[in-house]
Amino acid sequence: MAFLSVCFALGGCGTQAQDLDSISPQVNSPTQVSTQAQAQDKTESANGAVLRMVQVISLPGVEGRFDHFAIDLQRQHLFVAALGNDTLEVLNLRKGKPLRSIKGLQKPTGIAFAPEFNRIFAASGDGETCEVFNGDTLGFVQSVKSLPDADNVRYDGAAKHVYVGYGDGALAVMDAASGQRLGDIKLAGHPESFQLEKAGARIFVNVPTAGHIAVVDRAKRAVVATWPLAGARSNFPMALDEANHRLFIGCRDPARVLVYDTTSGRVTATLKIAGDIDDLFYDAARKRLYVACGAGFINVFQQQNADRYTAIASIATAAGARTALFVPELKRLYLAVPHRGTQAAQIRVYAVQP
Numbered sequence: 001m002a003f004l005s006v007c008f009a010l011g012g013c014g015t016q017a018q019d020l021d022s023i024s025p026q027v028n029s030p031t032q033v034s035t036q037a038q039a040q041d042k043t044e045s046a047n048g049a050v051l052r053m054v055q056v057i058s059l060p061g062v063e064g065r066f067d068h069f070a071i072d073l074q075r076q077h078l079f080v081a082a083l084g085n086d087t088l089e090v091l092n093l094r095k096g097k098p099l100r101s102i103k104g105l106q107k108p109t110g111i112a113f114a115p116e117f118n119r120i121f122a123a124s125g126d127g128e129t130c131e132v133f134n135g136d137t138l139g140f141v142q143s144v145k146s147l148p149d150a151d152n153v154r155y156d157g158a159a160k161h162v163y164v165g166y167g168d169g170a171l172a173v174m175d176a177a178s179g180q181r182l183g184d185i186k187l188a189g190h191p192e193s194f195q196l197e198k199a200g201a202r203i204f205v206n207v208p209t210a211g212h213i214a215v216v217d218r219a220k221r222a223v224v225a226t227w228p229l230a231g232a233r234s235n236f237p238m239a240l241d242e243a244n245h246r247l248f249i250g251c252r253d254p255a256r257v258l259v260y261d262t263t264s265g266r267v268t269a270t271l272k273i274a275g276d277i278d279d280l281f282y283d284a285a286r287k288r289l290y291v292a293c294g295a296g297f298i299n300v301f302q303q304q305n306a307d308r309y310t311a312i313a314s315i316a317t318a319a320g321a322r323t324a325l326f327v328p329e330l331k332r333l334y335l336a337v338p339h340r341g342t343q344a345a346q347i348r349v350y351a352v353q354p
Contacts, residue, residue: 048353050288050300050313051333055096055349059089062101062345066336068152068279069325070111070120072135078325079120080336080347081108088122090138091347093330100138105131110153112162114176121162121174123150130164130172132179142179147172152193159218163203165191171205173221185221187214193238195247204247204262206235213238213249213260227265232256239282239289244306248289250277257291259307268307273299274314281326281333283352288312290333294322298335298350315350318343326352 064084071078076093088102088111106127113120118135128148132141147166154163155176162174169187171194174180189209196203196218203216207226211233215225229235232251235258239248246268247260255277259269276294283290287303300313321337331352339345 047313047315050353051290051298051315051350052353053348054351057091057096057098057347057349059098059345059347062087062089063339065320065338066323067109068111068323069334069336070113070153071325071327072113072115072120073327073329074115075135076330077135078334078347079111079113079122081111081122083107083109083125084338088120088133096349102133102138104140109151110164112153112155114155114157114160114162116157116160117177119176119179121153121155121164121176123147123153123164123166125150130162130174144172144174144179144181149190152191154194154196156196156218158198163194163196165194165205169207171203171216183221185216185223187223188212188226192236193250195238195240197240197242199242202262204238204240206238206249208233208235213247215265225265227260230258230267231270232258237278237280239280241282241284241303241306243284244303246306248280248282250280250291252277255293255295257289257301259309261306269309271301271309271311276322278322279324281324283326283328285328286352290324290326292317292322292324292335294320296321298324298333317348321348 062082062085067081067083078091080089082089090100092099105124107125109125110123120133122131130144150166152165160176162176164172169189171185173182189207192206194205201218205214207214212226212228214223217224234252235249237250245262247262249258255273255275257271258267261268273291274293274295274297279292281290289301291299296319298315301309302312318337324335326333333350335348337346
């Protein structure tokens with residue numbers, strides 16, 4: 001079954017689907033059974049050589065789907081937006097258990113942590129706010145208002161600014177120290193995931209309703225270019241390989257990752273993935289791409305060079321487990337699994353191998 005799961009997640013193994021009623025019953029010989037078992041063992045061994053699940057943190061009483069994460073590395077606190085539960089879940093990673101459930105948010109979505117100011121910024125989509133909390137006490141600090149459909153949040157550590165995607169098309173710019181709103185950057189539609197350059201001044205923004213990626217100049221607070229999607233739609237997650245000038249765009253229709261050259265805006269590679277993608281991460285140390293898909297898989301690709309990628313693993317997870325956080329400093333990937341049927345709400349912790 002593991003081998004079949006890998007084939008499904010990566011777009012099939014070249015065989016045609018058949019009507020089950022037309023297939024005659026078949027009894028496998030001992031040799032065939034042994035061969036299938038060996039193939040399954042080989043696949044599971046390959047998956048374990050890339051990501052190994054080392055811990056499960058249960059979240060009893062947390063209902064509905066999850067959205068995005070952030071981390072306080074010093075305290076090793078993981079912040080999880082429990083969108084369907086209207087809470088911000090705080091986990092103690094050292095102890096491997098929940099620490100606090102912060103209530104009062106309405107459809108929490110994106111989160112960012114500013115360590116210099118010890119502040120947690122949590123978007124509350126239906127509350128039309130960005131709520132600010134103290135990283136030490138986890139107490140409420142302030143609320144930044146007039147942010148309808150507040151969504152993804154990013155922290156620019158160099159400029160000490162917080163960016164919040166919101167509304168029908170804008171990024172709000174906030175001062176991380178005071179929480180003061182400094183202005184807006186207008187977009188052509190509601191922004192989904194966005195990534196900030198560290199060595200440059202650009203922000204790359206997924207704008208699915210416009211069918212493009214917006215390129216923003218942070219200094220000018222304006223869009224300076226747009227790159228159209230190539231053969232796909234519904235571009236939600238994004239990751240950046242700044243050293244190799246590559247931008248990874250996760251699309252749901254069809255299920256693909258598009259690789260863009262950030263110097264030209266051209267697509268240089270297209271990767272088949274499992275369905276319902278919502279997060280992806282680039283591991284610069286290992287030159288890998290981790291793709292979290294709600295269809296129940298984490299797809300992993302090895303970067304051979306800037307434009308060539310090889311599928312090296314497809315790890316079966318759970319239905320709806322599509323949001324995650326890769327923390328390179330801890331060599332861990334955290335995956336949110338929602339409560340569905342007998343499957344309890346939990347955070348699965350994967351150690352990156354080697």
